[in-house]
Amino acid sequence: MAGGSTTPGRSVTSRALAVLDAFDSNSPRLSLSEIAERAGLPLSTAHRLLGELTDWGGLERRADGRYEIGRKLWDLGLLAPVQLELRQVATPFLLDVHTATRDTVHLAVREGRSALYVERISGRESVPVVSQVGSRLPLHATGVGKVLLASAPDDVVEGMLRGLTRETRHTVVDPARLRRELTEVRRRGYARTAEEMSLGTLSVAVPVRAERGGAAVVVAALGIVVPSHRRDVARLVPVLEVAARGIGRQVSRVQHFH
Template structure:
């Protein structure tokens, strides 16, 4: 619940509380679970959930359990980051996947987290927590480090001042270390996140630029630690990110493309 508990929530806030009760860990809920997680009376939850089912925002199975409906997916696909970015990125993500048959991801910043817009994963790919529409913290992911490194100074300082959740012995857990890593990412143009969340996975990430040459998104490849040589993946990831940036009209990517063509003649 995100409303002010000192005053009664509005109708809109109640609806958002119901929708916000669903998570990746709990994608299906009974009416009583939905009521409890939304912090609303059972009768209120029943009325709101019924209307959401009628509108297609929620679906209800034969056992009476609720889940997110297809209508919400249709609305979510209209998010400004999604359509052009995903369409521009997919050919390059598919190329990266064909080269690795591991996890290839596209993410955007919603500080203090990243939101995954797309993920391609092979049957034998290393297991990871990310999923399309899912969130993970900026400090513990390759895409997050890239996005935070290029975020406005005030966003960086908020992230540096916040507690840094530790997922493994390798997670960045101090502000000083995070500050140094972000400086390295800006200098190098890519990030390597080594076993920060999953103990057997390493991520290589690079920034995607938009028309104003600001970082719009980040892409990454996540591979198993065993036998991995992450730096050998850097050129492919950076090239794919540059390709997406070029399609999106980023001036810096267009300049690089033109310089490369001149060097071949």
């Protein structure tokens, strides 16, 4: 019974949060001992915290003893601004694009050096894609990513250029070439990729601009993914642009209320 030899620098609250941090998309269901190990907590401590979180409703306990994210956390997540503002106004426009093209449609925002996928509409007949809502993919290998990178601050661009990862054999990993591509994206107003993130797919994307503090800034990117045999993707740019303008208008309006 050593008592409260609490590890310095870790508050009580942060222990409970460390428990939640144990969950991610690769392991949405965990047992007590898995959670204790991931959170770096003694079994008994993890056990008590799990009990409290479960009573609260943030976690749920399955019949097999494993824990998973519960209703309360789902509800809270729905209140996040990315969900509340952007996604809600954008979804109908994504639907328009999907209706017109039957392809997979994406909406993404920049988060650091990643494209964060905020919404996706994908029919059963669309090409399979790696991205899901909540995914983060590198900015240099996707259509929406290139659009977001083209409007990102210089330090983000420079940081990216220093460490271009190869996702497929077609990924652009030459900094000079990517820099030229970004210039091209800014000039003509849309980005393309060809099998740079996953083989067999092309993508096109356009920026979503909204008014923020008097200036039009890129707040998101709208893109579609098609099978790579389809060579007519540039034809789809106007469809995307109409939707992007619609989203931008709505976002500008919504932000005025707050």
